[in-house]
Amino acid sequence: MRLDIISIFPEYFAPLDVSLIGKARRTGLLDVHVHDLRSWTHDRHRTVDDTPYGGGPGMVMKPEPWGEALDAVAPPDGPAPRLVVPTPSGRPFTQAMAAEMAAEEHLLFACGRYEGIDSRVVQEAATRMPVSEVSLGDFVLAGGEVAVLVMVEAIGRLIPGVLGNAESVADDSFAPGAMESLLEGPVFTKPPVWRERAVPEILLSGNHGAIARWRRDQALRRTAENRPELLGRLAPETLDKHDRKILADTGFPEHGEDMAN
Ligand code: ADE
Numbered sequence: 001m002r003l004d005i006i007s008i009f010p011e012y013f014a015p016l017d018v019s020l021i022g023k024a025r026r027t028g029l030l031d032v033h034v035h036d037l038r039s040w041t042h043d044r045h046r047t048v049d050d051t052p053y054g055g056g057p058g059m060v061m062k063p064e065p066w067g068e069a070l071d072a073v074a075p076p077d078g079p080a081p082r083l084v085v086p087t088p089s090g091r092p093f094t095q096a097m098a099a100e101m102a103a104e105e106h107l108l109f110a111c112g113r114y115e116g117i118d119s120r121v122v123q124e125a126a127t128r129m130p131v132s133e134v135s136l137g138d139f140v141l142a143g144g145e146v147a148v149l150v151m152v153e154a155i156g157r158l159i160p161g162v163l164g165n166a167e168s169v170a171d172d173s174f175a176p177g178a179m180e181s182l183l184e185g186p187v188f189t190k191p192p193v194w195r196e197r198a199v200p201e202i203l204l205s206g207n208h209g210a211i212a213r214w215r216r217d218q219a220l221r222r223t224a225e226n227r228p229e230l231l232g233r234l235a236p237e238t239l240d241k242h243d244r245k246i247l248a249d250t251g252f253p254e255h256g257e258d259m260a261n
Contacts, residue, residue, distance in 0.1 A: 001104065001159055002031045004073045004081065005148055006066075007111035008048055010034045012145040021153060024162045032152075033073075040068040049114050058115040066110065066121040074108055080129035081106035085122060086147035088140050090133035093151060095174035097134070101151070102158035109151070111144035181233045183226060185218030217246050224250035 005013060013034045016022065024030040038046040049059035074081050082104050091097075101107060108129075110117065125131055136147045157163055169175055173184045188199040202214045220243060223230050231252065239247075 001029070001102075002033070002081070002106045003109070003152060004033045004035065004107070005109045005111065005152075006035045006037050006069050006073065007143075007145055007148075008037045008113060009111075009143070009145055010036045012111075013149070015149060016152065020162060021156045024156055024159065027161075029159055029161050030156060035069065035073060037065050037069055040065040040072065052115060056115075060115050061112055061117040061121075063118040063121050066117055067124065070108070070110070070121070070125055074129060076128055079106065081108040083108050083110060083122075083125050083129050083131045084148075084151065085110045085112065085117070085131065085133045086136065086141075086144035086151070087112060087116060087133050088135050088138075089116075090135040093134045093136050093147075093154070095154070095172065096176070097132075098151070098154040099158055099176070101132075101155045107155070109144070109148045111148055113143040181223075181230045182216075182219040183223045183230070185215050185222055213242070216243070220246045221250055224252055228252070 007013070013032075016025070016032055016034075021030065021032075025032055037048055041047055048061055048065050050062050052058065052060045070083070074083070082101065084101070084107055086109070110121075122131055122133065134147075134151070136150055141147060158169055163169060171184065173182070188203060192199050192204065200214070202210055205211065224247060231247065
C-alpha cells in the first residue's frame, strides 16, 4: 500500500520509522511518502495560512498550496488515491473504517492546522477522488498530524503480513466476528503470583472451554463497566443464558430481561 502524507510538520512522522510500521516499510509492505506543504508555497515567508473570511479567531489554511500539493501527489490524470482529512468535524474513525482503508491501494492524508483548511480544497478534491473527513473523537487536537499517526497504525496493522503469526487481529476489541462490540478482557503472563496477586486459576487449568467462557464473562463485564452503550449493539440471538446472567449481575437487569424475551 502507498501512503502519502502532506503536513507543515514532516518531522512529526519520525515514529513511522519505528516498530511495526517501520518494519512494514523496510519489507516493502508499506510505501510511505511524507511531504512538506510549504514546498508548494511561492512567497518569501512560505505562507500557508490567512485570516478567516467572516471574522473569528485563528487562521485558516490557504487553498493555493493545498491545491498544488494535491495536484502533485495525486495527478488528475493518474489513478486517484482516497484522500483522508483528519478533522474534529469528520465522521468517527472506527475499526470498520480502518479495515476499509486497509483494503485501499493508495491513501493520501492531508494534515490541517489552525482552524482547518479552506473548505474549497476538499470540495474540489472530491470531484476527482474519494474523500473521507475523519474524526478521532470528541476532543480537539492542535492539528491532524497525531491523528494521522493513529490512523496509519490502526490501518497498517490490518494489512496482511504486517503483524506476525503470533499476533492476530481477530480477537481485537471491535474486531468483526464473534466478540463483535465487546471489549477485550484482562490478560496475564508469568509469573503465576506477582506481589501476592495470583493469576486467575482458570487460566492455568488447561480447560479451553472453561477458559473461553471465563474470557467472555470478563469481556461482558468490562464492556458493561466501561462502554455500556456497546451492549445495545449486541444481537440478542448471540447471547446465551449465561451471558444474560452475567449482564444482569453487572447492573443491567433491563438487558438481562429484554434479551431473555
Ligand atoms: N484534528 C484536530 N482534532 C482532531 C480530531 N479530534 N480528530 C481528527 N483530527 C483532528
